[in-house]
Amino acid sequence: DGGITQSPKYLFRKEGQNVTLSCEQNLNHDAMYWYRQDPGQGLRLIYYSQIVNDFQKGDIAEGYSVSREKKESFPLTVTSAQKNPTAFYLCASSLGGTNSYEQYFGPGTRLTVT
Amino acid sequence: QQQVKQSPQSLIVQKGGISIINCAYENTAFDYFPWYQQFPGKGPALLIAIRPDVSEKKEGRFTISFNKSAKQFSLHIMDSQPGDSATYFCAAPDSGYALNFGKGTSLLVTP
Numbered sequence: 580d581g582g583i584t585q586s587p588k589y590l591f592r593k594e595g596q597n598v599t600l601s602c603e604q605n606l607n608h609d610a611m612y613w614y615r616q617d618p619g620q621g622l623r624l625i626y627y628s629q630i631v632n633d634f635q636k637g638d639i640a641e642g643y644s645v646s647r648e649k650k651e652s653f654p655l656t657v658t659s660a661q662k663n664p665t666a667f668y669l670c671a672s673s674l675g676g677t678n679s680y681e682q683y684f685g686p687g688t689r690l691t692v693t
Numbered sequence: 694q695q696q697v698k699q700s701p702q703s704l705i706v707q708k709g710g711i712s713i714i715n716c717a718y719e720n721t722a723f724d725y726f727p728w729y730q731q732f733p734g735k736g737p738a739l740l741i742a743i744r745p746d747v748s749e750k751k752e753g754r755f756t757i758s759f760n761k762s763a764k765q766f767s768l769h770i771m772d773s774q775p776g777d778s779a780t781y782f783c784a785a786p787d788s789g790y791a792l793n794f795g796k797g798t799s800l801l802v803t804p
Contacts, residue, residue, distance in 0.1 A: 614794075619702075619797075621794040621795055621796040622737070624792075624793075683739060684736035689734075
């Protein structure tokens with residue numbers, strides 16, 4: 580089956596700890612994205628990557644970091660510098676270039692930090 | 694970052710009725726406007742999208758209407774069903790190969 584997988588589905592962490600969220604795709608897509616979703620806020624872009632070993636900050640990148648060492652993988656690290664990390668995190672991918680806007684989403688990871 | 698304004702925030706429609714959700718954007722670097730459907734606890738799914746060389750696109754019970762001069766587009770759900778109850782998001786491209794999303798519309802279709 581082709582698609583985007585995110586793991587784990589639920590994640591619990593103590594305040595002050597870094598945590599890494601996994602995102603893998605087997606769609607052969609060049610571009611990958613991370614969004615954060617909070618109730619009533621829609622989806623806000625954290626980071627995106629158009630090609631391997633390159634990525635750009637989105638609107639709310641502070642307190643997050645990413646890497647893109649493989650085409651299939653785009654992990655997101657939520658650092659202790661992120662002031663309000665509890666949220667639903669969504670990974671997406673697309674073909675890239677002028678086809679970047681046709682994005683497909685994974686099932687999401689719900690992170691709770693206490 | 695451009696604003697994408699979506700309305701209404703919530704909508705209740707009787708089964709068999711028409712659901713209408715509206716979006717307005719400021720500017721766009723590329724003409725592609727998608728709608729996503731999201732069920733609770735799931736990721737958004739691409740529902741329908743329009744590249745506005747046409748003013749309307751229809752797929753089954755779902756139709757996008759586009760007004761380029763007004764910078765507005767809308768989603769119409771004909772013959773709404775309880776299974777359509779979900780949150781719907783519109784989006785518009787920004788200048789950097791990403792999407793800007795509206796804040797969502799929670800649709801409830803009553804039996």
